[in-house]
Amino acid sequence: MRPTALWLLLPLLLAACQHDQTTIALGTLEWDRVELVSVAAEPITAISVHEGEQVIAGALILEQRGDRAEAELAVAAADLDRVREQLAEQRAGARPEQKREVAARSDRARAALKLAEDELQRGLSLKARGLISAAELDRLSATAELARSELAAARASQDLVLAGTRTETLAQTRAAVAAAxxxxxxxxxxxxxxxxxxxxxxxxxxxxxxxxxxxxxxRPSRPC
Incomplete structure (x- = not known):
């Protein structure tokens, strides 16, 4: 059987030899070569072999610096944790404290609107008697309009929380988890x-x- 050999390019050359040293073979010795390449332009930090050394399959030849790869791994792992947590929350639905929070926000907005409308009505009465300026009445009207907008937003948030997560939103989050x-x-x-x-x-x-x-x-090359 022909001995196997490798050609490792980093550039780094190996020649494999699997023949039994106790066996004497006559003829021409041939070598198989396998080409390997680096997939990252990172500095070499360790070399574990020397020229002429026999190594077994799986033996460490050399290592390249992995700082950049480790940082990218940490970011990717954090992103995966984040989207997994988001998916878990969506599946579980709104927590009781979330429901209480949006309900309280709606109550505050409703009370603020009532106060603003009462102030506006009072301002209209005073304006009719010439006791406040048109600018002051405009301010009261703008305050009431803002309070209406805030109540509408609070009600929309409350409706969204109480309705739960929509199917399409869950599908998007699942896709984000798979991508991560x-x-x-x-x-x-x-x-x-x-x-x-x-x-x-x-x-x-x-x-x-x-x-x-x-x-x-x-890119890694094919064996030659």
Whole structure:
């Protein structure tokens, strides 16, 4: 059986050798090569092998700096927690304290409107007797109109809370959760690819990079 070998590009070369050292084989020794590449232009922080070293499958070859990836993971995880919490709240419906809060807001707005309308009626009576100016009457009228708007907004909020979350809103939040999960999973894969391991038992052929070097990122190539 032909020994397997790898060609790891970071650029980093491995030549794998799986033959039994106790067996003597005559003929030409051939090597299979597998090309691997860096997926991120991040500096190398650790190299765990040296040229000529035999490594087993899964052995750590080198690591690249993961600060940026870790930060992106933290943001993605926080976003996922946020939308999951939002979905849970929507499914559970309004809490009792939310219902009490919107009801109290409506009560305050209703009381404010009654006071404003009473003041406006008093102002109209005074204006008819010439006891207040037109500007003061305009102010009282504007105050009453604002109170009507605030009561309408308070009632709309109360109706929304009491009605619960609509089906389409739940669907949108579920989609947001799925998107956040997909993004987090992708970032976890990217973070894992900053740790480069030997896919098969191999021998290190050359190590052209050193700690601190930044390999160019590229798409993984097919084995050659």
């Amino acid at each position: 999960e997909h993004r987090l999973a992708g970032l976890q894969i990217t973070r894992g690819r900053l740790r480069h391991v030997a896919p098969v038992a191999a021998r290190i052929e050359t190590l052209p990079l050193e700690i601190g070097d930044t390999p160019l990122s590229a």
